[in-house]
Amino acid sequence: MKDQSVAQSSQTFADTIFALSSGAGTAGVAVVRLSGPHAFAALEALSGKPVPEARYAALRLLTNEDGARLDQALVIAFKGSASFTGEDVVELHLHGGRAVVAGVLEALDRIDGLRPAEPGEFSRRAFDNQKLDLTEAEGLNDLIHAQTAAQREQALRQMDGALRDLYEDWRGRLVAHLAHLEADIDFPDEDLPEGVAGAVRPNILSLKFEITQHLVDGRRGEALREGFRIVIMGEPNAGKSTLLNALAKSDVAIVSDEEGTTRDVIEIQLDLGGYPVRLIDTAGVRESQGAIEQEGIRRALARAEEADLRLVLIRADDWPVIPKSMERWLDEKAMLVITQTDRTDMFHVKHDKLPGMPDVKVADVAYVSAKTDVGLSDLFSHLEEHVREAMAPREVPSLTRVRHRRALEEAVDHLDRFDQNAGLDAVLAAEDVRMAARSLGKITGRVGVEDILDVIFSDFCIGK
Numbered sequence: 244m245k246d247q248s249v250a251q252s253s254q255t256f257a258d259t260i261f262a263l264s265s266g267a268g269t270a271g272v273a274v275v276r277l278s279g280p281h282a283f284a285a286l287e288a289l290s291g292k293p294v295p296e297a298r299y300a301a302l303r304l305l306t307n308e309d310g311a312r313l314d315q316a317l318v319i320a321f322k323g324s325a326s327f328t329g330e331d332v333v334e335l336h337l338h339g340g341r342a343v344v345a346g347v348l349e350a351l352d353r354i355d356g357l358r359p360a361e362p363g364e365f366s367r368r369a370f371d372n373q374k375l376d377l378t379e380a381e382g383l384n385d386l387i388h389a390q391t392a393a394q395r396e397q398a399l400r401q402m403d404g405a406l407r408d409l410y411e412d413w414r415g416r417l418v419a420h421l422a423h424l425e426a427d428i429d430f431p432d433e434d435l436p437e438g439v440a441g442a443v444r445p446n447i448l449s450l451k452f453e454i455t456q457h458l459v460d461g462r463r464g465e466a467l468r469e470g471f472r473i474v475i476m477g478e479p480n481a482g483k484s485t486l487l488n489a490l491a492k493s494d495v496a497i498v499s500d501e502e503g504t505t506r507d508v509i510e511i512q513l514d515l516g517g518y519p520v521r522l523i524d525t526a527g528v529r530e531s532q533g534a535i536e537q538e539g540i541r542r543a544l545a546r547a548e549e550a551d552l553r554l555v556l557i558r559a560d561d562w563p564v565i566p567k568s569m570e571r572w573l574d575e576k577a578m579l580v581i582t583q584t585d586r587t588d589m590f591h592v593k594h595d596k597l598p599g600m601p602d603v604k605v606a607d608v609a610y611v612s613a614k615t616d617v618g619l620s621d622l623f624s625h626l627e628e629h630v631r632e633a634m635a636p637r638e639v640p641s642l643t644r645v646r647h648r649r650a651l652e653e654a655v656d657h658l659d660r661f662d663q664n665a666g667l668d669a670v671l672a673a674e675d676v677r678m679a680a681r682s683l684g685k686i687t688g689r690v691g692v693e694d695i696l697d698v699i700f701s702d703f704c705i706g707k
C-alpha cells in the first residue's frame with residue numbers, strides 16, 4: 244500500500260501538467276511549460292512533427308486540433324530525468340500576445356492526459372523527484388519575488404543549498420551520535436560508567452549551542468526576505484507624514500497643520516542600498532475622544548510593537564522634553580529624530596548636554612528639517628547603515644522563514660530533554676536525539692512533512 248502511494252507521485256503515474264510560466268500580460272515572448280509523461284506527445288500533436296533532439300531549440304508551427312494556426316514558436320524538449328522537474332518537459336517559447344497564449348493553453352487543455360498546473364506544481368514535482376530539497380525550493384520562490392539585490396543574493400545562496408548543507412550537517416552529526424547511543428543500549432560499554440549518553444553529551448550540547456546561536460541572529464534572514472520594518476511614530480504634528488514623503492521622495496501621505504491628520508497606517512517600500520525596507524507612517528499618539536482616531540492610534544502602537552526600527556519623532560521646539568507617550572518606545576530599537584529644526588535655534592537643539600537633557604538609550608539621534616532639507620541626507624545614510632548592519636549576510640547563512648525557526652526551536656527543545664535524560668535513562672535520551680534529528684529533517688523535507696507540502700508549494704506562482 245505504502246509503495247503504491249509513492250509510485251503515484253512519481254513520473255510514470257502523474258498527469259502531464261502545463262501552465263504559462265512567464266509573467267501574465269502582453270510580452271515579447273511567453274513561455275508555456277509542460278511536464279509529465281505526455282509532454283512529448285503533446286508537442287508532436289501541436290507541431291505535427293517529431294520532437295527535436297533534447298535540449299536543442301527548434302522552430303515549429305503550432306496548430307490546434309481544428310488546424311487553426313496558433314503561433315510560429317521556438318520549442319525545446321527536456322528528457323526526464325535531465326530536466327527541471329525530473330520528468331519529460333517541453334517548453335513552448337511563444338509570441339507573447341494574449342490570443343496566442345490563450346489559443347495554445349486551450350489546445351493543450353483538449354489533449355488527453357493534460358491538465359493545467361496548480362501553483363508551485365512544477366517545483367513540487369522537482370522536489371518529489373529529488374531535484375530540490377525544501378530549502379532550495381523556498382529559495383527559488385524567494386528569487387522570483389526578490390525585489391532588491393540583497394534579497395536576490397540571499398535567495399541564490401539558499402538555492403545553492405547553503406541552508407540545506409547547514410541543517411543536513413547538524414542532522415548528520417545527531418544521527419551519528421544516535422548510532423552510538425543505540426549501540427550502547429544493546430551492548431553497554433563497561434568502561435563508560437555514565438554510558439555513551441554521558442560521553443556524547445558535550446558534543447550534543449555544543450551542537451545545541453550552535454543551533455541556538457543560529458536562532459538568535461536577530462531575524463536577519465527573515466527581515467531581508469520580508470522587508471525591514473521602520474515605523475515612524477510620535478505625537479500629532481511631529482512631522483511624521485512629512486518625513487515619510489521626504490524619504491519616499493513622493494507625495495504619499497496627506498500633510499496638514501491639523502492634529503490627527505493621519506489615522507490609517509501608510510506603508511511604502513524603499514530600496515536602501517539593495518536592502519528592502521518597509522517604511523510605515525502612523526497616526527499621532529495622544530489622548531483622543533474620537534473613535535476613528537483611537538483606532539488609528541491602536542494600529543500605530545501595534546505597528547510600533549512589531550517594528551524592526553522605530554523612528555521616534557519629536558519637534559525641535561519641544562525638545563529636549565520627551566512626551567510621556569513616547570518614553571516607553573525609546574530603546575535600542577529606536578532612533579530619535581528631532582524634526583522641524585528650522586523652527587528653532589539649532590544651537591539650542593543640538594547642544595547635547597543641555598540641563599534637563601533626558602538620558603535615553605537609543606540607536607541614534609538625528610536632526611532634520613523637511614522644510615530646508617537640512618539633515619535629511621544624513622538621516623538617510625544613518626538608516627542605510629542601520630539596515631545594512633541588520634541584514635548584511637553573515638558567513639553562516641541565516642534562516643529565512645518562521646517554518647525554519649519553529650523546526651529549530653523544536654530541535655533545541657528535544658536536545659534540552661536529552662540533556663536532562665542523558666545521565667538517567669539511555670533509552671529516553673536516545674529517543675530525544677532521534678526526535679531532534681527528525682525536527683531538523685523537516686526543514687529540508689527529508690522526513691515527516693507530507694502534511695505541510697501542500698501549504699508550502701501553494702504559496703508559489705502558477706507555472707513555477
Ligand SMILES: Nc1nc2c(c(=O)[nH]1)N(C=O)[C@@H](CNc1ccc(C(=O)N[C@@H](CCC(=O)O)C(=O)O)cc1)CN2
Nearest residue numbers: 264274276319321324325326327328329334374383707
Ligand atoms: N527556459 C527556461 N529558463 C529557465 C528555467 C526554465 O525552466 N526554462 N528555469 C527554471 O526554473 C531556470 C533555470 N533552471 C533550471 C534548472 C535545471 C534545469 C535542468 O534541466 N536540470 C537537469 C539538467 C542539469 C544539467 O544539464 O546541468 C537536471 O537537474 O537533471 C533546467 C533549468 C531559469 N531559467
Ligand SMILES: Nc1nc2c(ncn2[C@@H]2O[C@H](COP(=O)(O)OP(=O)(O)OP(=O)(O)O)[C@@H](O)[C@H]2O)c(=O)[nH]1
Nearest residue numbers: 479480481482483484485499503504505527613614
Ligand atoms: N517649518 C516646518 N514645518 C514642518 C516640517 N515638517 C512638517 N511641518 C509641518 O508640520 C505640520 C504637521 O506635519 P505632518 O507631517 O502632517 O505631521 P504628522 O506628524 O504626520 O501629524 P499627524 O498625522 O496629525 O499625526 C504640517 O503643517 C507640516 O507642513 C518642517 O521640517 N519644518
Ligand SMILES: [Mg+2]
Nearest residue numbers: 483484504505
Ligand atoms: Mg501624519
